Amino acid sequence: MTNKVKLSILGISFSQVQAGAYALIFAEENGIRRLPIVIGTPEAQSIAIVMENMTPPRPLAHDLMYNIFNALNIELMEVYIYKFEDGAFFADLLLRQNNTEFHIDSRTSDAVALALRTNSPIFTTEEIMQNMAIVFDEKEVLASDFSGKDTEIQEISENIEEVRIDALQKRLEEAIKNEDYELATKLRDEINRRETR
Numbered sequence: 001m002t003n004k005v006k007l008s009i010l011g012i013s014f015s016q017v018q019a020g021a022y023a024l025i026f027a028e029e030n031g032i033r034r035l036p037i038v039i040g041t042p043e044a045q046s047i048a049i050v051m052e053n054m055t056p057p058r059p060l061a062h063d064l065m066y067n068i069f070n071a072l073n074i075e076l077m078e079v080y081i082y083k084f085e086d087g088a089f090f091a092d093l094l095l096r097q098n099n100t101e102f103h104i105d106s107r108t109s110d111a112v113a114l115a116l117r118t119n120s121p122i123f124t125t126e127e128i129m130q131n132m133a134i135v136f137d138e139k140e141v142l143a144s145d146f147s148g149k150d151t152e153i154q155e156i157s158e159n160i161e162e163v164r165i166d167a168l169q170k171r172l173e174e175a176i177k178n179e180d181y182e183l184a185t186k187l188r189d190e191i192n193r194r195e196t197r
Contacts, residue, residue: 004123007035012044023185024112033133035124036185037089043109050116062113073097079111081124084132134188165194
């Protein structure tokens, strides 16, 4: 049976260079690994609203789902991020209603938005953590303003195909040392893409 790794949400980072690109940053419980997952703007907004204890004037889509869960006595037992394939993470919702359990396939961003609203635990696999996580052994600092790093990130994005993989590895190590989540995520994804070709 696959070992489950419990995750907590550190925060959301965004890029002023690449419109609509957000990274949801997870931390493993009692560990130093960080798992960045790229999500869309609506999902990032829906997650940020809950994290900042804001209440929208009308229910968002995830608020609507939460209200339906409550009305029908459905409990979200856990979110399980179980697979990474073709550049996307896959998640499973474990729901319980009247002692009957259901597994529902979900986008990871939607699953996390619901987990936050229901205070449900989020898990992933040890394999995903080994292959996709980044180790940050310094303080848990989430950089949310990349204005000073925009030039380097833009340069990486435009020329990444031309950079040798050993140079990418070196830049990844530097990004990890500097806790530059956004740049580290781009580099990690490109290295993984090349290694699986």
